[in-house]
Amino acid sequence: xxxxxxxxxxxxxxxxxxxxxxxxxxxxxxxxxxxxxxxxxxxxxxxxxxxxxxxxxxxxxxxxxxxxxxxxxxxxxxxxxxxxxxxxxxxxxxxxxxxxxxxxxxxxxxxxxxxxxxxxxxxxxxxxxxxxxxxxxxxxxxxxxxxxxxxxxxxxxxxxxxxxxxxxxxxxxxxxxxxxxxxxxxxxxxxxxxxxxxxxxxxxxxxxxxxxxxxxxxxxxxxxxxxxxxxxxxxxxxxxxxxxxxxxxxxxxxxxxxxxxxxxxxxxxxxxxxxxxxxxxxxxxxxxxxxxxxxxxxxxxxxxxxxxxxxxxxxxxxxxxxxxxxxxxxxxxxxxxxxxxxxxxxxxxxxxxxxxxxxxxxxxxxxxxxxxxxxxxxxxxxxxxxxxxxxxxxxxxxxxxxxxxxxxxxxxxxxxxxxxxxxxxxxxxxxxxxxxxxxxxxxxxxxxxxxxxxxxxxxxxxxxxxxxxxxxxxxxxxxxxxxxxxxxxxxxxxxxxxxxxxxxxxxxxxxxxxxxxxxxxxxxxxxxxxxxxxxxxxxxxxxxxxxxxxxxxxxxxxxxxxxxxxxxxxxxxxxxxxxxxxxxxxxxxxxxxxxxxxxxxxxxxxxxxxxxxxxxxxxxxxxxxxxxxxxxxxxxxxxxxxxxxxxxxxxxx
Numbered sequence: 001x002x003x004x005x006x007x008x009x010x011x012x013x014x015x016x017x018x019x020x021x022x023x024x025x026x027x028x029x030x031x032x033x034x035x036x037x038x039x040x041x042x043x044x045x046x047x048x049x050x051x052x053x054x055x056x057x058x059x060x061x062x063x064x065x066x067x068x069x070x071x072x073x074x075x076x077x078x079x080x081x082x083x084x085x086x087x088x089x090x091x092x093x094x095x096x097x098x099x100x101x102x103x104x105x106x107x108x109x110x111x112x113x114x115x116x117x118x119x120x121x122x123x124x125x126x127x128x129x130x131x132x133x134x135x136x137x138x139x140x141x142x143x144x145x146x147x148x149x150x151x152x153x154x155x156x157x158x159x160x161x162x163x164x165x166x167x168x169x170x171x172x173x174x175x176x177x178x179x180x181x182x183x184x185x186x187x188x189x190x191x192x193x194x195x196x197x198x199x200x201x202x203x204x205x206x207x208x209x210x211x212x213x214x215x216x217x218x219x220x221x222x223x224x225x226x227x228x229x230x231x232x233x234x235x236x237x238x239x240x241x242x243x244x245x246x247x248x249x250x251x252x253x254x255x256x257x258x259x260x261x262x263x264x265x266x267x268x269x270x271x272x273x274x275x276x277x278x279x280x281x282x283x284x285x286x287x288x289x290x291x292x293x294x295x296x297x298x299x300x301x302x303x304x305x306x307x308x309x310x311x312x313x314x315x316x317x318x319x320x321x322x323x324x325x326x327x328x329x330x331x332x333x334x335x336x337x338x339x340x341x342x343x344x345x346x347x348x349x350x351x352x353x354x355x356x357x358x359x360x361x362x363x364x365x366x367x368x369x370x371x372x373x374x375x376x377x378x379x380x381x382x383x384x385x386x387x388x389x390x391x392x393x394x395x396x397x398x399x400x401x402x403x404x405x406x407x408x409x410x411x412x413x414x415x416x417x418x419x420x421x422x423x424x425x426x427x428x429x430x431x432x433x434x435x436x437x438x439x440x441x442x443x444x445x446x447x448x449x450x451x452x453x454x455x456x457x458x459x460x461x462x463x464x465x466x467x468x469x470x471x472x473x474x475x476x477x478x479x480x481x482x483x484x485x486x487x488x489x490x491x492x493x494x495x496x497x498x499x500x501x502x503x504x505x506x507x508x509x510x511x512x513x514x515x516x517x518x519x520x521x522x523x524x525x526x527x528x529x530x531x532x533x534x535x536x537x538x539x540x541x542x543x544x545x546x547x548x549x550x551x552x553x554x555x556x557x558x559x560x561x562x563x564x565x566x567x568x569x570x571x572x573x574x575x576x577x578x579x580x581x582x583x584x585x586x587x588x589x590x591x592x593x594x595x596x597x598x599x600x601x602x603x604x605x606x607x608x609x610x611x612x613x614x615x616x617x618x619x620x621x622x623x624x625x626x627x628x629x630x631x632x633x634x635x636x637x638x639x640x641x642x643x644x645x646x647x648x649x650x651x652x653x
Contacts, residue, residue: 003071007079010036010043016075019047022286025351026301027294028212032109033091033123042085042123044068046107047287048258049076050098057104058091058120060084065094065102090120092252097259106209106252108263108291113197115216119209119252122216126302129225133232133304140306140358145384146424149521150469151511152239153187153477154430156204157195157218160474162489171214171223175230182236185477185504186511189237191309193431195224196243196295199250204431204486205241206311207248207278211295214303221302228304237306239362240299244292244344245312246278255279263288270329273315275322283316284340292344293351300356307360308352310383314366316341342381349382360384362426373424388425388468391416396433399459400444403541403561410538413462413560417532420467421525427463428471434484442479442503447621451562453479453499454591454621457506457584458558461623464510465547465556467524478504502590509589513582513625522549533557533570534608542618544570546628553628554581559618564594568618571610572602576630578614585619594619600626 001009011030018024019031031045044056054070060082061067070078070093092104106113110121158168161177182190195218197210205215214224228238247254247263254263264279265271272279281288299305315321320328320336331339349361363383365372374380398412406413434440445455456479463470475490478500482491494500514520523529533555534544542565544557555578559565578600585591600614607613618624 003080006039006043006081007071007073010039010081011045011073011077011079016073016077019077019290020075020287022289022347024290025293025297025355027290028109028298032107032111032212033085033121035125036081039081041081041083044070044080044082044091044093044107046070046078046093046109047076048078048093048095048262050260050262051078051095051258052098052100053094053096054078055094056080056082056091057094058085058123059089060086060091085123087123087125089123090114090118091123092120095258097256099259101259103251103256103259105257108211108254108257110197110210110213112221113210113213113216116199116201119199119250121210121213124221126221129222129229131225131229131304133229136232136235137304141356143358145358145360146525147522149188149515150426151187151464151514152189152191152426152428152469152471153182153185154191154193154428154471154473156193156431156474156484156486159484159486159489161492166488168217170219171227172219172230174218175227179230179234179236182231183234185508186515187236188515189239189306190231191239191307191471192241194241194243194311196240199248199253201486203248206243207246208243209248209250209253211291212298225303232304238304239307239309239360240305241311242296242299242308243311244281244295244348245310245315246273246276246280248278263291267329269327270319273322274327282340283338283344289344289347293348296348296352297355300352300359306358307362307384309362309364310345310348311364313345313363313372314369316345317365317367317369345381345383346376349384350376353382353384363387365389371423384424385426385469386423387428387430387471388416388423389428390419391425391427391466391468392429392433395459395462396429396444398560399455400446402446406541406560407538410536410541413541414535414543416466417530420530421527424525425468426471427466427468429463429473429476430471431473431484434473434476436483438483440480440483441473441476443481447562450499450590451621453503454584455560457503457589457591458560458621458623460507460510461556461582461584461625462558464514465520465545465554465623465625467530467547469521469524470514472507477507499590502588506584506589509582517552517554519547519549519552519554523547531573533572533610540565542568546573553630555626555628557616557618557624557626559620559622562620564620565618567615569607569613569615571607572612572614572628573610574630575602575604575612575632576628577601578616578626578628580624581627582623582625583619584623591622592619594622596624596626 015030056068057063070080107121112122112124114120194205197213366389371380372386394412445452541560547554580596587593602612602614
C-alpha cells in the first residue's frame with residue numbers, strides 16, 4: 001500500500017477533526033510514533049500545517065532526509081509508515097519550513113527522549129508494565145478531596161537523594177526510599193517538580209520540550225510507572241507539575257515548528273514572556289488546546305497520577321502579565337484577560353475531573369482572579385484547589401519580623417481568615433520560597449539559633465491548624481539551613497544533630513495528628529469548621545481559635561513572642577475540659593518543656609464574646625493544640641418555687 005492509502009486507512013479523519021477543532025483529549029493515540037501491529041510497522045504523525053516538506057530521520061535510515069518523506073494530508077497533518085524501526089531508536093522530524101529553512105525537530109508527542117544534552121526523540125513502547133495498584137485506583141473515585149486530609153510533600157527527584165557517585169538516581173531507587181519516608185512522616189501526597197522532558201537543568205523542569213515524555217534523567221517510562229505504583233502501595237497520592245504557561249526557545253522544540261508560529265502566539269510582541277525569555281502558547285488555537293489537554297490526560301491515563309499542579313496560571317490569564325503599557329494587545333473587549341487561556345483552563349479541568357473522579361487539579365495563581373476553584377458552570381475556572389499565596393507571603397513576612405514590631409502588624413497573621421473560604425486553598429511553603437537568596441524556611445525566622453527553631457515549629461503548627469490543605473518543600477521538614485540547590489542532595493547529615501531530628505519528629509507528629517483528626521480537615525471550606533477564640537491580642541502577638549467537625553473540637557493557641565504567658569485566657573463557647581495533645585515547646589521537639597496541666601476546665605466566666613473561658617500556659621514562640629471535650633452546663637442552683645396550696649374543691653351536690 002502507498003503512504004497515502006495507509007494514511008487514509010490508519011489515521012482516523014474523526015480524530016484529526018477533533019484535534020483541529022480543539023476537542024481532542026487523547027491526541028497522543030494518533031500523533032507521534034506508534035507501533036501498528038496489523039502492519040508490523042511504526043506510524044509517524046505530526047502536525048505542521050505550513051511546512052513545505054517533512055520527513056522522518058533516525059537511526060533506522062542513517063538520518064537521511066530523503067529516505068522517509070511524509071505524506072501531507074489536506075488538514076495540515078503529515079504521516080508516514082515505516083518498517084524496520086526498533087524500540088529505542090532515536091529519531092527527529094526534518095522540517096522544511098514555510099520560509100525554506102531546514103530544522104530537525106523533536107517529536108512533540110514523543111513518549112521517551114534522549115538524555116541531555118542530546119535532544120532526539122526515542123521510539124518507545126510504554127506497554128508491558130504490570131500495575132499493582134488496582135485496589136488503590138478502584139477506591140480513588142470515592143475520595144472527596146475537599147473533605148479529606150491532604151499533606152503534600154513537594155519533591156525535586158534529582159536532588160532529594162543522589163547516589164554515592166553524585167549521579168542521578170533511578171525513579172525506582174527514589175520510589176523505594178521516598179514511599180517509606182512519606183509513610184513514616186505521614187505525608188498523604190507527593191508533588192513532583194516537572195518530570196516531563198526538558199533541556200535546561202537550571203529550569204528545574206519548568207521549560208518543557210517533551211510534554212508526553214517523563215525525563216530520561218531518571219530512567220524509562222516504565223521506571224516512572226514503578227515510581228507511581230510504589231507510592232500508591234503505601235497509600236500516597238502522586239501529583240505532577242504541569243507547565244502549559246510557556247515553553248523554551250530551543251531549536252529542537254516547539255518554537256516555529258513549521259517555520260511559522262505554530263504553537264506560540266502569532267503576534268510577535270505577545271509570543272514571548274518578557275521576564276522569562278520563553279514562548280507563550282496561543283491558547284485560542286484549537287490545536288494547541290487539544291495538544292495541552294491531551295498532555296495532561298496522558299499522565300492520568302498511562303501513569304495513574306492523582307493530580308496536576310498547573311504552574312504560573314496568572315501568567316496565562318493576563319495579557320499584560322510582565323508587560324508595561326503599550327507592550328500588549330487588549331482582548332476584543334479592550335481588557336487584559338486572555339479569553340483563550342480561560343477557555344483552555346476550563347476545558348482542561350473539566351476533561352480531567354470528569355474522566356477521573358477523586359483526582360485533583362491545583363492552580364498556582366497569585367492574584368485575586370475570581371472563582372479559580374469554582375466550577376465553570378458558575379463562572380469559575382474549575383480547579384479543585386488554589387495555592388494560597390497571600391497566606392504564604394503574610395506569614396513569612398510576619399515570622400521574619402522582630403517581635404517588637406509584630407503588635408503593629410498583627411493582621412499579617414490573621415488576615416488570611418478574611419478570605420479563607422473564597423477558594424479551596426492549599427497552604428504552600430514551596431520550593432519558590434527557599435531559593436534565589438530568599439533563605440531556607442528556618443533561616444527566614446527571626447532570632448538566634450534556638451529561637452529560629454522554636455519560631456518554625458510555631459509556624460508549622462499554625463499552618464496545620466489553619467483551614468486549607470498543606471504543602472511543604474523537601475528539606476523544610478528537618479529545617480535545612482542552606483537554600484535548596486538542585487545540584488546537590490538534601491543535607492541529610494543534619495539529622496545527626498538532635499535539634500534537626502527533633503524538628504522532623506515534630507513535623508511527623510503534626511502530620512499524624514492532622515491525618516487522624518477530622519476537625520482539622522473536614523470543614524476546610526466553611527466557617528462551620530472554624531471559630532476565633534482570641535483574635536485581637538496584638539499586644540501579646542497571640543491568637544487562639546477552634547477547629548470543629550461533627551462534635552470534635554480542637555483548640556489551637558499560638559504565641560509569637562519570646563515571652564512566656566501564664567494564665568493566658570481563651571474564650572470558649574461551652575463548658576468542658578481541655579487536654580493538651582501537642583505542644584511545640586515539648587523537649588521531644590527541642591523545646592524548653594513548658595507544658596500545660598493534664599486537664600484544664602472551662603469556667604462560666606465570659607471572655608470577649610464567649611460565655612465560658614479557660615486559663616492556659618503559652619510557652620515562648622509556641623503552638624499548642626488542645627482536644628476540647630464539651631460537658632453539659634451545671635444545673636441551676638436556684639431554690640425551687642414554693643408550691644401554692646391546692647384550691648379547695650367545691651362539695652358535690
